[in-house]
Amino acid sequence: MSDHIPSLADLRRDIDVLDDQIQDLLRRRAEAVQRVADSKEASGETGEFLRPGREAQILRRVLERHNSSLPPAALLRIWREMIAALYRLQAPVKIAVHAPNKSVARWDLARDYYGSTTSMQLCTTAMAVMRAISSQPLTLGVMTMPEDGEKEAWWPMLASRSAETPKVIARLPFVPNPEGSFADLGALVIGNITPEASGEDNALLVLMLAEEAFSFARLSAMLTQAGFAGRPLAQHRGSDGMIRVLVEVDGFVAPEDARLAVLASAAGDPNADAIVIGAYPAPVR
Known part of the structure; x- marks a missing residue:
């Protein structure tokens, strides 16, 4: 058995070798994404390349394999940075952050997930976010979490079956970051x-019914x-006399x-309706 104790110079050379290998693998990862994009173009496929369900599966798999002293939140931040940067190989993605009172908290949350190179804009109203999404189809909106009784609820605007909504x-x-400055802040995108299933998901419904029901x-x-x-998350009384209830279901x-x-039908109101306004991969606990 060798009694050789590696010097700091030896250890640093090892790190350099590992850095080279990581960089080579990142290059191969980018090339693989580019081949997928080229294949779609060659076949005439025009499907969406933003796949939140698929991305969640990747992140969960990375977490399941994780076995080191590197904090899980830092590991997934690295993966999210890579995924967001590789969006550009298919099309530029932009983020519109709903930040009433120009709060930087939600901006920080959006940047943490969508990467340092993704274009972002601050919107002080929900309507400004909706306009950004309408005018730029590859824009995502990072919205405040709904609260019961809020005066300017944004989520009722999604209660439509139109394909353009x-x-x-x-x-x-x-993935919650216990060391993050805004760990208790939440947002919906x-x-x-x-929306696509990831294997562990929640859906959001809006139930519309008469107030007396x-x-x-x-x-x-x-x-x-x-x-x-x-479970109900919030309710909103509309100018049409109907109550809209936001419900999260498993x-x-x-x-x-x-x-x-x-x-x-269970509402006993002939005008009642229930509409799915989206679904999302359940956050990692």
Whole structure:
């Protein structure tokens, strides 16, 4: 057995070798993404390249393999930086941050997930975010978390079956960072992207019904009757006399899910409706 103790110079050379290998692997990763983009173009495929469900699966797999002293939040930050940077090989993605009062907190949360090289803009109103998404299809909106009783709720604007209406596709932070300055801050990400299942998901529904037909106790029974496990997040009284209730349910829910009709029917209101406004991979706990 050798009693050789490596010197600092030896250890630093080892680090240099590892850095070269990491850089080579990053180059190969970028080349693989470019081949996917070229293949799509050659085949005429015009599908969405932003895949929040697929990205969540990648991050969960990385976490499952993780076995080192490197903090998990730092590891996933590296992966998110790589994923966001490689967006550019297919198209430029922009982020519109909903930051009332020009708060930097949500900006920090968005930057942490979408990378240091992604173009970002600050929007003090939800309507400004919606305009950015409408005028630039590859713009994602990082929105404030809904709160019950808020005066200017943005989420009712998504309660539409129009293909042009943005959908909720992600929730931030995906991995909480206990050392982060804004660890308790949350956000929902919206965009003109079709939500996809990741294997562990939550969906957001908006239930619209007459005011006299609503109560939280009754809503719980209605969800159970329709086969959902969920919880109300917020309610909003519209100028049309209808109450809109934002509900988070367990699992992925497609827009054509038959349980939605059951939920609307359970309200006993002929004008009641239940609409999926998006779904997102469940954050890692």
